[in-house]
Amino acid sequence: xxxxxxxxxxxxxxxxxxxxxxxxxxxxxxxxxxxxxxxxxxxxxxxxxxxxxxxxxxxxxxxxxxxxxxxxxxxxxxxxxxxxxxxxxxxxxxxxxxxxxxxxxxxxxxxxxxxxxxxxxxxxxxxxxxxxxxxxxxxxxxxxxxxxxxxxxxxxxxxxxxxxxxxxxxxxxxxx
Amino acid sequence: xxxxxxxxxxxxxxxxxxxxxxxxxxxxxxxxxxxxxxxxxxxxxxxxxxxxxxxxxxxxxxxxxxxxxxxxxxxxxxxxxxxxxxxxxxxxxxxxxxxxxxxxxxxxxxxxxxxxxxxxxxxxxxxxxxxxxxxxxxxxxxxxxxxxxxxxxxxxxxxxxxxxxxxxxxxxxxxxxxxxxxxxxxxxxxxxxxxxxxxxxxxxxxxxxxxxxxxxxxxxxxxxxxxxxxxxxxxxxxxxxxxxxxxxxx
Numbered sequence: 001x002x003x004x005x006x007x008x009x010x011x012x013x014x015x016x017x018x019x020x021x022x023x024x025x026x027x028x029x030x031x032x033x034x035x036x037x038x039x040x041x042x043x044x045x046x047x048x049x050x051x052x053x054x055x056x057x058x059x060x061x062x063x064x065x066x067x068x069x070x071x072x073x074x075x076x077x078x079x080x081x082x083x084x085x086x087x088x089x090x091x092x093x094x095x096x097x098x099x100x101x102x103x104x105x106x107x108x109x110x111x112x113x114x115x116x117x118x119x120x121x122x123x124x125x126x127x128x129x130x131x132x133x134x135x136x137x138x139x140x141x142x143x144x145x146x147x148x149x150x151x152x153x154x155x156x157x158x159x160x161x162x163x164x165x166x167x168x169x170x171x172x173x174x175x176x
Numbered sequence: 177x178x179x180x181x182x183x184x185x186x187x188x189x190x191x192x193x194x195x196x197x198x199x200x201x202x203x204x205x206x207x208x209x210x211x212x213x214x215x216x217x218x219x220x221x222x223x224x225x226x227x228x229x230x231x232x233x234x235x236x237x238x239x240x241x242x243x244x245x246x247x248x249x250x251x252x253x254x255x256x257x258x259x260x261x262x263x264x265x266x267x268x269x270x271x272x273x274x275x276x277x278x279x280x281x282x283x284x285x286x287x288x289x290x291x292x293x294x295x296x297x298x299x300x301x302x303x304x305x306x307x308x309x310x311x312x313x314x315x316x317x318x319x320x321x322x323x324x325x326x327x328x329x330x331x332x333x334x335x336x337x338x339x340x341x342x343x344x345x346x347x348x349x350x351x352x353x354x355x356x357x358x359x360x361x362x363x364x365x366x367x368x369x370x371x372x373x374x375x376x377x378x379x380x381x382x383x384x385x386x387x388x389x390x391x392x393x394x395x396x397x398x399x400x401x402x403x404x405x406x407x408x409x410x411x412x413x414x415x416x417x418x419x420x421x422x423x424x425x426x
Contacts, residue, residue, distance in 0.1 A: 007219040014212050022205030032211050039215050101203055120200035148193050155196070 006042070006049040006056035014039070016122045017060050023105055023117035024068050034071055038064040054131065061122050061132060104154040112147035119144055304416035306339035307408060311386050319406070319424040329359055329392050332406060332424045337386040342410040342418075346377040348393055349405045349421075356404070362392040381410075389422075398426040 007013070017038055022031040042049075042063050049059050105116055118129045126144065130137040310316025320333040338344070346365060348356045355375040363369050365379045366387040373394075381387070391406060398404065406422040 010216045010219045011212065014207055014215050018207035018211070019204040027205040031205065032208065035207065035211065036215065039218065043219065101199060102205070105200075116200065120197065121204055123201075145193075148196060152192055152196050 004051040006046065006059060013056060013060060016057050017064055019121035020061055020117045021064055023121040024113060026106055027102060034067050038067045057122060058124060058128050058132060100155060104151055107154055108150060112150055115144050115147045301340040304418040305342040305410040305412045307410045307418040307420050308337045309420055309422050310335050311337055319422055321424050327395060329394050330398055330426060331390050331392050333390045334422050335386055335388055336408055338381050338410055339384050340412055341384060342381055342412045344379045344381055345409040346391060347375055347407050348391060349407055351402060356393055356397045359392040359394060364388060364390040400426055402426055
């Protein structure tokens with residue numbers, strides 16, 4: 001067992017764990033609670049960290065996944081609550097797009113959402129994700145690609161629908 | 177190249193996914209500064225022992241302070257135990273010396289001694305409190321008058337003895353009987369007193385004994401060579417009143 005302080009560089013670790021959790025449960029108070037609980041548990045079991053088995057992020061994500069599972073077990077409807085969307089024109093466009101993106105992620109099925117969170121929230125490589133999910137790296141890459149396409153389709157749909165609502169003269173589909 | 181139904185080509189679709197990936201990375205949720213700071217603080221390995229030592233020192237200091245306060249109002253035997261405990265704790269931590277001084281107070285001479293406490297059925301003091309200038313049974317020495325180093329005030333020093341618990345009122349009178357303004361900062365009655373300037377200083381004597389009295393009077397209120405009097409009024413629980421005057425010359 002290779003001893004190393006997993007919290008030697010805490011700032012990026014906190015950012016990655018929070019982003020992962022927020023992509024899973026939605027940005028806000030629940031994500032903050034789960035992130036805090038994750039670090040609390042990690043601190044308690046700090047001695048169990050083995051640097052030979054992987055970097056601290058993967059270890060922390062493993063703990064975060066268990067915390068999220070506990071969270072859902074305590075509140076079965078927690079995962080179904082979508083983040084509150086801003087009304088078009090109320091916020092700057094980039095903020096609105098960010099909310100759209102997070103809402104679209106929240107609408108994905110749990111498996112795809114997990115993959116997106118691991119890849120783009122925790123910033124894990126496909127190989128690291130494969131270790132966390134106990135899959136083959138190739139399978140992770142394919143599944144991730146599919147999840148991204150689903151996400152893109154959802155975003156396109158929501159943008160088209162939004163435009164349709166805001167300006168009904170724009171056709172939803174160009175049938176030319 | 178686009179299809180007839182305006183669908184993106186494979187390359188366009190891949191480019192779109194690349195943009196989406198960039199957006200997922202740059203737009204990922206960010207922990208609030210407060211959360212990040214609190215977690216980082218909790219993970220800091222230097223935090224725990226530092227706080228722990230500070231807490232122990234604080235506990236030792238607080239115990240010593242409380243023991244001192246307890247001693248000043250009696251119950252010295254209890255305080256003595258607390259001090260012993262506080263000293264042992266402090267010794268094992270950081271503080272090397274703890275001094276608790278009960279001036280003129282002993283466990284057998286505090287207000288718990290039969291006959292000396294308010295409400296004590298054995299309270300057998302009759303009549304007004306015995307109030308004397310100087311030590312009981314001794315001739316009082318002349319009152320010392322000392323100017324302060326900046327010559328802005330004069331300190332009149334003496335002693336009084338009270339033989340039962342009493343509320344004491346101190347004031348300084350000029351030859352016409354007018355009360356002068358007194359400076360509490362720098363004045364000592366038993367111990368230091370604090371507060372704004374006043375004409376009467378109120379002091380509750382819980383332990384009957386002889387106490388030093390040093391009253392600070394602004395120099396501009398005094399005329400050199402003139403005689404002034406420190407008036408002390410003692411009132412016990414039954415309302416019995418005694419009065420004494422201690423003269424001094426500016």
